[in-house]
Amino acid sequence: MNKDGKKYIIVLLITIGIFIVVFGLVNFMNNQKLAHVDDLQRKITADLIAAETQFELLKTAPCELLDDNVLSRELGEFGRKLDVAETNQGDDDADVLQLKKYYSLLQVKDYLLMEELSSKCETEIDSILYFYGDDCVDCSKQGIILTEFKREYPDIRIYSFDTDLDFSVIGTFTSLYDFGEQFPTLIVQDETYQGLQNLDDLEELFPNLVEMKEQEALVAEAKEFIQALEGYEEINIEDISLMREIDGVYEYAIAFDGREPDLVELVYDEDLEEFKQQEL
Amino acid sequence: MRVVMEYFLYVFLFITLYFQVFLLVSYFEKKEGNKQEKKKTIAYLTTTIIVPCFNEESTVLKTVESLLELNYPKDKLYIMVVDDGSTDDTWQVVQKYQNHPQVVLKQKENEGSKFAALNFALEHIESELVGVLDADSWVDKDALMYYMDYFADPQVMATIPSMIVGRPETLLQKAQKAEYDIGLFARKAFAKINSIYITPGPFSVFRKYVFDTLGPYKEAHHTEDAEIALRMQQHKYKIAYSEKSIVYTVGPRKVKPLIKQRIRWTYGFIMNMFDYRGLLFKKEYKQLSMVVLPIGIFRVFITVILFPLSIWLFLLPLWRWFEEISLIGFSTNFNWAIDWYFINITQLHIFAVIGVLLSLMIIWIGRELVNDKNKFTVDIFYMFFMYTFIAPIWLIQSSYNAIFAKKGTWR
Numbered sequence: 001m002n003k004d005g006k007k008y009i010i011v012l013l014i015t016i017g018i019f020i021v022v023f024g025l026v027n028f029m030n031n032q033k034l035a036h037v038d039d040l041q042r043k044i045t046a047d048l049i050a051a052e053t054q055f056e057l058l059k060t061a062p063c064e065l066l067d068d069n070v071l072s073r074e075l076g077e078f079g080r081k082l083d084v085a086e087t088n089q090g091d092d093d094a095d096v097l098q099l100k101k102y103y104s105l106l107q108v109k110d111y112l113l114m115e116e117l118s119s120k121c122e123t124e125i126d127s128i129l130y131f132y133g134d135d136c137v138d139c140s141k142q143g144i145i146l147t148e149f150k151r152e153y154p155d156i157r158i159y160s161f162d163t164d165l166d167f168s169v170i171g172t173f174t175s176l177y178d179f180g181e182q183f184p185t186l187i188v189q190d191e192t193y194q195g196l197q198n199l200d201d202l203e204e205l206f207p208n209l210v211e212m213k214e215q216e217a218l219v220a221e222a223k224e225f226i227q228a229l230e231g232y233e234e235i236n237i238e239d240i241s242l243m244r245e246i247d248g249v250y251e252y253a254i255a256f257d258g259r260e261p262d263l264v265e266l267v268y269d270e271d272l273e274e275f276k277q278q279e280l
Numbered sequence: 281m282r283v284v285m286e287y288f289l290y291v292f293l294f295i296t297l298y299f300q301v302f303l304l305v306s307y308f309e310k311k312e313g314n315k316q317e318k319k320k321t322i323a324y325l326t327t328t329i330i331v332p333c334f335n336e337e338s339t340v341l342k343t344v345e346s347l348l349e350l351n352y353p354k355d356k357l358y359i360m361v362v363d364d365g366s367t368d369d370t371w372q373v374v375q376k377y378q379n380h381p382q383v384v385l386k387q388k389e390n391e392g393s394k395f396a397a398l399n400f401a402l403e404h405i406e407s408e409l410v411g412v413l414d415a416d417s418w419v420d421k422d423a424l425m426y427y428m429d430y431f432a433d434p435q436v437m438a439t440i441p442s443m444i445v446g447r448p449e450t451l452l453q454k455a456q457k458a459e460y461d462i463g464l465f466a467r468k469a470f471a472k473i474n475s476i477y478i479t480p481g482p483f484s485v486f487r488k489y490v491f492d493t494l495g496p497y498k499e500a501h502h503t504e505d506a507e508i509a510l511r512m513q514q515h516k517y518k519i520a521y522s523e524k525s526i527v528y529t530v531g532p533r534k535v536k537p538l539i540k541q542r543i544r545w546t547y548g549f550i551m552n553m554f555d556y557r558g559l560l561f562k563k564e565y566k567q568l569s570m571v572v573l574p575i576g577i578f579r580v581f582i583t584v585i586l587f588p589l590s591i592w593l594f595l596l597p598l599w600r601w602f603e604e605i606s607l608i609g610f611s612t613n614f615n616w617a618i619d620w621y622f623i624n625i626t627q628l629h630i631f632a633v634i635g636v637l638l639s640l641m642i643i644w645i646g647r648e649l650v651n652d653k654n655k656f657t658v659d660i661f662y663m664f665f666m667y668t669f670i671a672p673i674w675l676i677q678s679s680y681n682a683i684f685a686k687k688g689t690w691r
Contacts, residue, residue: 004567004570007305008571010305011298011301011302014301015294015297015301019294019297022630022634023627026625026626026627029625088626141603141607144603144604144607198607199607199609
């Protein structure tokens with residue numbers, strides 16, 4: 001081989017080498033991420049089994065012992081990270097598919113546990129079952145909306161299922177509800193909603209969540225109002241607490257070190273959207 | 281669709297990277313057959329420098345003065361100012377040299393092209409070497425002397441200088457300065473493998489023999505300096521690069537003239553390559569023919585495809601973001617806590633970093649060649665900006681022009 005030919009090949013080898021390093025590096029990072037998701041999945045599994053066991057043990061115990069902390073909080077994080085892995089690796093990656101099945105399984109288990117808890121203790125836990133498919137135009141939009149809804153109302157439990165995932169548990173689960181192959185499909189309190197639901201639609205479905213959030217906002221505003229009052233400028237926001245509400249009169253207590261708390265009564269004027277202090 | 285696009289992108293990236301590695305390897309190659317000892321005495325050849333000017337009344341004196349100040353025997357250096365039918369006071373201004381023993385003044389009617397002025401001058405020249413210096417450029421005083429090291433080799437038929445943007449003022453000129461410095465590296469690498477395919481207007485010097493044997497300049501789509509180099513390569517005439525010979529030139533101050541200039545260059549390059557397509561993929565023309573010219577052409581068209589592609593890849597996330605905003609409104613409760621998991625690094629990001637690092641390295645080498653102490657300056661940033669947003673315009677426009685013009689000749 002002549003000198004030029006050798007050079008072309010050496011340059012080619014260097015270039016291929018750089019490509020291999022770059023692609024290998026990215027592949028390595030993606031695998032690290034997947035391993036991280038895998039760890040998360042193990043942790044959630046352990047949590048869930050612990051919760052189930054706890055539930056079994058306390059079946060005869062009064063409901064106060066069973067706060068909703070037994071339900072896993074990390075499922076959402078798992079879902080989000082799995083989503084990223086899916087975009088990076090492609091949705092036909094074997095590892096991703098395996099993790100997705102795990103995710104669906106954990107969600108179903110979590111859902112069942114939640115149902116049992118709410119029927120035993122007659123508390124209401126707000127949840128949405130969300131079914132989507134691959135070739136569905138509105139599904140990505142619905143996903144974005146649900147993510148935002150969860151961010152605004154963190155107490156909601158959203159379970160999402162990819163119906164195109166070849167997984168018997170999802171098949172059994174969907175057959176329970178018996179809806180047509182039309183996506184996105186949401187199930188809220190055994191009612192089926194098909195087609196894109198925007199934020200307002202969702203808020204209508206959960207009036208209690210909206211009300212609770214409004215209440216919280218009102219309390220926060222009231223506390224700020226108290227802080228602006230004469231003599232209370234130095235008060236920390238944690239030291240103010242709502243005592244009770246009677247006929248639109250809110251009674252707040254302001255704690256002090258070493259002496260009795262002060263009581264302040266406020267009235268909210270809905271027309272002016274502001275508070276007024278009521279003389280004691 | 282996205283997968284196909286990315287696939288294309290990686291093929292393009294591969295070829296581009298291949299070329300960069302090829303240039304680097306060439307740069308560090310040892311040049312063979314150049315081991316002869318330097319002669320202690322310099323053989324000064326008689327030289328005539330043509331200064332073609334068309335409406336250059338404000339700059340022509342500076343150009344001629346810089347030539348007269350060259351470190352070169354006065355009896356061996358002549359300057360021929362050709363007034364190509366200027367409509368301003370260029371002719372009156374140069375009358376200053378009417379009785380200067382080294383300066384010859386010529387006047388002709390304008391024919392709309394520089395090559396005619398150069399050929400007009402060639403008819404009156406008898407010296408051993410002939411050079412050209414545009415009236416918007418000026419030379420360093422040792423430039424011509426250094427050339428003699430290269431012309432000492434009887435096979436060297438032409439020598440080209442290091443071109444530097446002199447006194448850049450606008451951001452655009454600063455961007456061009458960095459760009460020209462990158463060009464110095466490429467020039468050196470091409471010289472190592474006998475693949476210089478352009479003898480630029482400012483201060484390329486030829487043996488008169490070139491024109492005697494190959495004929496005068498041609499119109500060559502307004503890029504006579506590219507055509508003559510290709511013609512020399514076709515006849516295997518050697519072109520050398522003297523990095524220590526520095527010539528200063530000015531770049532266009534504004535975007536519009538810059539685009540116009542670059543369209544002329546790129547269009548001329550494509551058209552000349554079409555005319556000299558016989559140079560492509562011939563073993564006898566070696567690396568010029570197998571790598572340098574093919575990838576040179578490829579790189580023009582790559583940008584034509586790469587630009588819409590990168591716009592598309594850039595717009596896609598933007599579109600997603602827009603869609604999200606329109607669905608849920610502008611989210612105010614943004615979470616500032618960064619989870620490393622969500623920071624997405626793709627192959628493209630890494631290649632972009634490699635590209636920037638390579639550019640910095642090449643600029644460093646280029647500036648080292650001309651002893652520029654300021655290696656990493658802000659103008660590099662301007663250059664990246666120019667290449668991202670302005671270069672695609674001229675590349676696309678000139679490709680379009682070339683394809684369109686070709687259709688005309690094919691019919």
